[in-house]
Amino acid sequence: MKHLMLLLSVCSTMFWTHPAQSHALEPGYLELAPISDSEWRVTWRKPQVSGQPMAIDAELPAGCAPRRAPPPRFDGRAFVSGWVATCDPQIWEGEVFIDGLSSTATDVLVYYTAQDGGFARTFRLTPDTPAVALPAVMSGWAVSGSYLTLGIDHILGGIDHLLFVFALLILIRDIRRLVGAITAFTVAHSITLAAAALGWVVLPVPPVEALIALSVVFLALEIVQDEGRPRSLVQRAPWVVSFAFGLLHGLGFASALREIGLPPSDIPLALLSFNVGVEAGQLLFLACVLLIAAGLRVAAPSLLERQLQPRAPGKRGAAYLIGGTAAFWTVERVVQFVA
Numbered sequence: 147m148k149h150l151m152l153l154l155s156v157c158s159t160m161f162w163t164h165p166a167q168s169h170a171l172e173p174g175y176l177e178l179a180p181i182s183d184s185e186w187r188v189t190w191r192k193p194q195v196s197g198q199p200m201a202i203d204a205e206l207p208a209g210c211a212p213r214r215a216p217p218p219r220f221d222g223r224a225f226v227s228g229w230v231a232t233c234d235p236q237i238w239e240g241e242v243f244i245d246g247l248s249s250t251a252t253d254v255l256v257y258y259t260a261q262d263g264g265f266a267r268t269f270r271l272t273p274d275t276p277a278v279a280l281p282a283v284m285s286g287w288a289v290s291g292s293y294l295t296l297g298i299d300h301i302l303g304g305i306d307h308l309l310f311v312f313a314l315l316i317l318i319r320d321i322r323r324l325v326g327a328i329t330a331f332t333v334a335h336s337i338t339l340a341a342a343a344l345g346w347v348v349l350p351v352p353p354v355e356a357l358i359a360l361s362v363v364f365l366a367l368e369i370v371q372d373e374g375r376p377r378s379l380v381q382r383a384p385w386v387v388s389f390a391f392g393l394l395h396g397l398g399f400a401s402a403l404r405e406i407g408l409p410p411s412d413i414p415l416a417l418l419s420f421n422v423g424v425e426a427g428q429l430l431f432l433a434c435v436l437l438i439a440a441g442l443r444v445a446a447p448s449l450l451e452r453q454l455q456p457r458a459p460g461k462r463g464a465a466y467l468i469g470g471t472a473a474f475w476t477v478e479r480v481v482q483f484v485a
Contacts, residue, residue, distance in 0.1 A: 174254035176204045186231045190215045191224045199225035207240020238282040247276040267292045290419040297423020313365035330385035334392025342400030351401045352483035359475035361391040366469030
């Protein structure tokens, strides 16, 4: 797996140009829950921007009244409004639209509970697709597909999680040890994802996010120091380190899932689907890395071999880019909860 080391120099350039946060701006959140045949309880959360509500508004279909939210209140993280809307014709006969979303760089999650037995589904609206037509009837397959997609989106948007996996690829050269480490990481984050999402483990999000960034710094230090010194714990028992940090990363995944919410009628299916989506996204990332690495090895084998030697600029530069980026995130996140 040595040929992956130089690849990080290329990919880290993309990471470094990513916004200061390792995840996208906190999404908006719209929840629609049935009260009666024509009445809906609506909850609308808008992200804050410089202390003010983001310039977006949820708009219900034309047959609903009121279509827009009353003035919001600030709950410490976002601006929240709630109201009861009466829809005639039914809410699924039109589109829910997020006015102003196309001019932003964020998303809006629409959590919709149908009237047919309580099945729920989460839709992700983006600047390119700011509207959605709600289904009148939903099945368990719809719930599964929705949370599977959300899991994939979350892992591919979480650069800190991907950097951790990338650092494992660089640091662990033996294929059996690498498979064991990634498996341990998967098992561990699945455990804490389920425990935290179900409310069995409750920890404040900002310190957890800071520790996740610090775990990436730890692996970057291991890459730099992995040159002629006695074998560290990562080299002797990589699955132990991966499992320990996997528990931490699972809490980060769970924080996103708590924002989305779980359908009360089908929690196990939604939780399983989200976790499978996270794993699918992780495997997709690994496959892309390996394909690019194979292409680079064919295109410039001599260059790769030179840069992959101990103390080579490519290897050390990749480690410094990982560590520097993660260290910046660590400081940024610590400041957020101690300031």
